[in-house]
Amino acid sequence: MPRCDRMVDAGRRKFLGGAGFAAAGAAVSTIVPTQSKAAPAAARVDYPSNRLGNVSELKLNEPKNVAYPDDDAPGVLLKLGKKVPGGVGAGGDIVGFSTTCPHKGFPLSYNTADKTMNCPGHYSRFDCEAGGQQVWGQATQNLPQYVLRIDDKGDIYAEGVDELLYGRLSNVL
Amino acid sequence: MAYKRQIDRLPIIPKDAKEFNVTCHYCIVGCGYKAYTWPANKQGGTAAGDNKFGTDLAKQQPAETDAWYAPSMYNIVSQNGKDVHIVIKPDKDCVVNSGLGSIRGARMAEMSYSQQRNTELQRLTDPMVWRYGQMQPTSWADALDLVARVTVAVINDMGEDGLFVSAFDHGGAGGGYENTWGTGKLYFGAMKVKNIRIHNRPAYNSEVHATRDMGVGELNNCYEDAELADTIVAVGTNALETQTNYFLNHWVPNLRGTSLDKKKAEFGSEPVEKGRIVIVDPRRTVTVNACEVEAGKENVMHLAINSGTDLSLFNAWMTYIADKGWVDKALIEASTTNFDAMKAANKTSLEDAAKITGLSVDEIRKSAEWIAQPKAGNARRRTMFAYEKGLIWGNDNYRTNGALVNVALATGNVGRPGGGCVRMGGHQEGYSRPSDAHVGRPAAYVDKLLMEGKGGIHHIWGCDHYKTTLNAFKFKQNYKKRTDMVKDAMMTASYGDRPAMVKAIVDAIKKGGLFAVDVDIVPTKIGEACHVWLPAATSGEANLTSMNGERRMRLTEKYMDPPGQAMPDSLIAARIANNMERVLREQGKNDVADKFKGFDWKTEEDAFMDGYHGHEKGGQFVTYERLRAMGTNGFQEPATDFKDGKIIGTKRLFADGKFGGKDGKAKFMETQWRGLQAAGKDDERKKFAFLINNGRANVIWQNAYLDQDNEFVMDRMPYPYIQMNPKDMDDLKLNAGDLVEVYNDNGSTQAMAYPTPTAKPKQTFMLFAYPTGVQGNVVSAGVNEFIIPNYKQTWGNIRKLSDAPEGARHLTFKSFDYTA
Numbered sequence: 001m002p003r004c005d006r007m008v009d010a011g012r013r014k015f016l017g018g019a020g021f022a023a024a025g026a027a028v029s030t031i032v033p034t035q036s037k038a039a040p041a042a043a044r045v046d047y048p049s050n051r052l053g054n055v056s057e058l059k060l061n062e063p064k065n066v067a068y069p070d071d072d073a074p075g076v077l078l079k080l081g082k083k084v085p086g087g088v089g090a091g092g093d094i095v096g097f098s099t100t101c102p103h104k105g106f107p108l109s110y111n112t113a114d115k116t117m118n119c120p121g122h123y124s125r126f127d128c129e130a131g132g133q134q135v136w137g138q139a140t141q142n143l144p145q146y147v148l149r150i151d152d153k154g155d156i157y158a159e160g161v162d163e164l165l166y167g168r169l170s171n172v173l
Numbered sequence: 174m175a176y177k178r179q180i181d182r183l184p185i186i187p188k189d190a191k192e193f194n195v196t197c198h199y200c201i202v203g204c205g206y207k208a209y210t211w212p213a214n215k216q217g218g219t220a221a222g223d224n225k226f227g228t229d230l231a232k233q234q235p236a237e238t239d240a241w242y243a244p245s246m247y248n249i250v251s252q253n254g255k256d257v258h259i260v261i262k263p264d265k266d267c268v269v270n271s272g273l274g275s276i277r278g279a280r281m282a283e284m285s286y287s288q289q290r291n292t293e294l295q296r297l298t299d300p301m302v303w304r305y306g307q308m309q310p311t312s313w314a315d316a317l318d319l320v321a322r323v324t325v326a327v328i329n330d331m332g333e334d335g336l337f338v339s340a341f342d343h344g345g346a347g348g349g350y351e352n353t354w355g356t357g358k359l360y361f362g363a364m365k366v367k368n369i370r371i372h373n374r375p376a377y378n379s380e381v382h383a384t385r386d387m388g389v390g391e392l393n394n395c396y397e398d399a400e401l402a403d404t405i406v407a408v409g410t411n412a413l414e415t416q417t418n419y420f421l422n423h424w425v426p427n428l429r430g431t432s433l434d435k436k437k438a439e440f441g442s443e444p445v446e447k448g449r450i451v452i453v454d455p456r457r458t459v460t461v462n463a464c465e466v467e468a469g470k471e472n473v474m475h476l477a478i479n480s481g482t483d484l485s486l487f488n489a490w491m492t493y494i495a496d497k498g499w500v501d502k503a504l505i506e507a508s509t510t511n512f513d514a515m516k517a518a519n520k521t522s523l524e525d526a527a528k529i530t531g532l533s534v535d536e537i538r539k540s541a542e543w544i545a546q547p548k549a550g551n552a553r554r555r556t557m558f559a560y561e562k563g564l565i566w567g568n569d570n571y572r573t574n575g576a577l578v579n580v581a582l583a584t585g586n587v588g589r590p591g592g593g594c595v596r597m598g599g600h601q602e603g604y605s606r607p608s609d610a611h612v613g614r615p616a617a618y619v620d621k622l623l624m625e626g627k628g629g630i631h632h633i634w635g636c637d638h639y640k641t642t643l644n645a646f647k648f649k650q651n652y653k654k655r656t657d658m659v660k661d662a663m664m665t666a667s668y669g670d671r672p673a674m675v676k677a678i679v680d681a682i683k684k685g686g687l688f689a690v691d692v693d694i695v696p697t698k699i700g701e702a703c704h705v706w707l708p709a710a711t712s713g714e715a716n717l718t719s720m721n722g723e724r725r726m727r728l729t730e731k732y733m734d735p736p737g738q739a740m741p742d743s744l745i746a747a748r749i750a751n752n753m754e755r756v757l758r759e760q761g762k763n764d765v766a767d768k769f770k771g772f773d774w775k776t777e778e779d780a781f782m783d784g785y786h787g788h789e790k791g792g793q794f795v796t797y798e799r800l801r802a803m804g805t806n807g808f809q810e811p812a813t814d815f816k817d818g819k820i821i822g823t824k825r826l827f828a829d830g831k832f833g834g835k836d837g838k839a840k841f842m843e844t845q846w847r848g849l850q851a852a853g854k855d856d857e858r859k860k861f862a863f864l865i866n867n868g869r870a871n872v873i874w875q876n877a878y879l880d881q882d883n884e885f886v887m888d889r890m891p892y893p894y895i896q897m898n899p900k901d902m903d904d905l906k907l908n909a910g911d912l913v914e915v916y917n918d919n920g921s922t923q924a925m926a927y928p929t930p931t932a933k934p935k936q937t938f939m940l941f942a943y944p945t946g947v948q949g950n951v952v953s954a955g956v957n958e959f960i961i962p963n964y965k966q967t968w969g970n971i972r973k974l975s976d977a978p979e980g981a982r983h984l985t986f987k988s989f990d991y992t993a
Contacts, residue, residue, distance in 0.1 A: 072233035085174040105236035123991035133175035136989035140245035162177040167234035171181040
């Protein structure tokens with residue numbers, strides 16, 4: 001039947017539907033066959049809180065290479081100069097993204113002129129000023145963006161990612 | 174904020190997961206996929222021994238890995254009544270896509286019906302009928318009885334011409350050999366229905382009549398030819414967006430020069446270089462940009478012609494090439510007719526063509542050289558010609574198609590490696606029907622007849638005229654009026670009183686009403702006007718065979734249950750036939766009833782064996798079991814043998830110089846330029862300010878029938894975009910994302926303004942067939958002599974409706990073009 005517009009809560013719904021099942025299964029895989037009781041597991045992966053840099057290191061529209069949640073997952077911190085979705089800091093303009101294309105895993109390059117991430121593999125591009133929305137391309141998800149926190153000293157911490165990273169079936173390995 | 178799934182982990186495919194062959198059910202390319210399923214309470218592990226890939230998944234996998242899948246490739250579905258995990262991922266061993274997934278196909282799992290994860294719950298689960306003033310569920314027996322009784326009543330009254338049909342003729346979802354045969358046997362076998370049309374056009378005709386009339390079937394090469402060509406000529410095809418993995422996996426290697434080894438292996442001492450490309454398109458598309466990125470600007474010629482003037486360009490190419498003597502004289506002599514007459518009739522100077530097309534004389538000459546100037550050592554240049562909707566839905570379809578085939582034929586590029594003159598295709602193909610000769614030529618203009626009040630009942634199979642036809646605004650107004658008459662009449666009888674209900678319907682039909690039956694997988698826009706909806710199963714919910722743009726036939730195996738009571742179209746057609754037979758016998762019309770015999774199919778495989786296996790060329794070699802063994806690579810039609818456990822196919826058509834004419838030859842066609850051919854188009858051009866060019870976008874499949882229920886897509890495309898030159902937007906005081914009205918004398922519609930610096934002033938491009946803004950509303954009723962519509966040459970005015978609505982405020986409006 002036609003449904004009412006539920007776009008607003010779509011993210012939450014998918015989380016409950018998808019990740020919940022994943023977590024239940026993850027517990028099963030760790031037990032030996034003779035056991036009958038699964039160990040309790042969290043509903044989501046536990047993201048590390050990693051310091052990626054300090055606001056003083058960021059220059060306007062100059063990408064700073066980082067990695068999160070581990071060294072095998074390259075990413076970038078950007079200060080965009082205007083308040084943007086997912087942005088933190090005084091200006092709400094500091095964002096972090098994975099730089100691995102969610103289509104086929106090629107490394108993205110940053111276009112400073114229009115603040116997009118571009119993939120040389122199959123021409124996908126993502127808008128860093130629009131939450132990593134795919135402007136055009138082959139990925140079936142928008143660019144994974146970091147959940148960032150800045151402490152009193154101006155240290156920038158990543159504490160989560162909002163989409164599955166390419167090349168891993170769990171964001172935290 | 175852009176839509177994010179907040180999924181940070183996916184279940185792992187266990188080693189013992191079931192595996193199914195899948196061909197993507199969307200576009201013509203037909204990429205190979207594999208579906209993996211396993212019980213809901215199980216999963217694989219990260220250790221190499223615990224997963225399907227035999228890979229340590231606790232490590233980051235590299236680019237292009239086979240051992241990863243996106244959240245869009247995962248779901249939980251029902252299989253034989255049990256919940257199972259499913260992953261549908263691109264198959265790296267399929268020669269079509271080599272593991273690539275497009276933004277459409279790589280969402281197949283997420284676009285499956287899942288009560289468990291709330292995806293595609295829009296799917297129809299029950300037959301639905303108009304009862305007590307709204308659509309209500311009912312049983313198959315009840316719905317089929319109503320459909321059969323009203324259909325028989327209309328035929329009794331008006332003859333078979335009172336039954337109007339709209340039906341898919343293609344492969345993939347909403348089509349396939351089983352289902353075209355099922356519907357074909359019903360309407361062309363049991364009956365001889367004449368008032369029938371195809372899903373995307375208002376009559377029952379070929380989109381490429383001309384090439385067929387010339388004896389050159391339109392899918393005559395193989396995808397490898399795009400890797401082997403010296404030059405690719407792309408006419409009205411935006412392949413990166415609409416035949417994505419064909420472009421990425423077979424065109425790009427040639428443009429990059431990475432297929433040179435293949436060329437050397439194939440052609441020996443013949444000089445070879447990396448490929449060049451000529452793109453004929455009034456619009457600078459992402460395809461043009463990508464070609465320039467890969468091949469370098471010096472190897473890409475974008476001929477941005479005046480919209481609708483392709484024919485003049487092709488005639489000028491033909492004239493110049495013939496004058497230079499760059500034609501294949503031996504082939505013309507041995508295998509063709511009418512060359513001299515064609516050459517004389519089509520004579521067009523570079524200067525005249527330049528005036529008409531808006532190109533320079535140099536551009537036309539240079540492109541002709543790229544097409545046909547012999548290579549070093551006087552070796553014939555290998556040129557592949559590919560065309561699609563820019564030509565097919567463009568001005569003067571028949572002649573323009575013929576004019577392009579003239580050039581390909583004359584230069585010896587049909588049936589040869591690195592050549593071909595092919596349509597790129599929209600859907601996959603999957604046509605198997607009894608003869609349609611009774612339909613006639615030109616075929617009936619079905620939409621027009623419906624609008625004029627003709628016919629009493631309309632059977633609709635996987636079509637949505639409200640979104641995808643021309644003159645859609647006026648069509649919808651008329652159609653609603655006629656079907657509302659029947660709805661109102663149905664309110665006057667008790668639903669359970671079948672004789673009274675049928676009488677009420679038939680009386681309303683006699684007063685000009687129309688009874689409409691919609692067979693589809695989802696509620697459609699035209700379905701809003703219908704009285705019965707019959708729920709169909711789609712690809713993967715039933716076994717389905719189709720072929721792709723290089724005639725590659727595969728079987729998509731059934732991997733999940735259809736929603737609720739949904740059935741494959743082939744079986745719905747059979748059950749309609751069974752019920753019509755029953756009603757006819759009840760009425761004592763046994764001679765007519767006898768024509769409805771032969772529909773005792775229990776499964777879609779029964780329909781396949783009756784249809785493709787029993788009737789199509791080479792079909793005797795093809796069975797489900799054999800196709801299953803051929804996997805995602807299948808074979809290229811037609812089959813010629815079954816040997817050593819394999820179906821033997823045909824790599825290229827016409828490789829032996831024998832063409833499809835009755836004399837075994839191809840016939841050149843006289844194709845003089847005659848301006849904008851369809852009635853009223855030239856006046857429309859003069860009267861309205863903007864060209865409203867139109868077509869597909871990468872992210873959307875067809876009319877968004879499944880995408881409209883997908884958050885990822887609707888987040889990006891809440892409204893259809895209209896690409897506009899920024900200066901034009903300034904003049905109209907428009908900001909990015911503003912809703913605009915596009916209007917002309919045909920009707921009006923809405924779109925979301927998308928600033929596009931590469932768009933020429935006063936030339937826009939609007940996404941077609943979208944549920945939240947139907948471009949067809951402003952397309953005129955004008956057609957060619959064979960009732961082929963002209964969607965592309967549409968002109969209208971534009972005015973602002975409102976600021977960007979909430980759903981469009983978070984969107985990016987940056988350029989689609991990749992930058993290095």
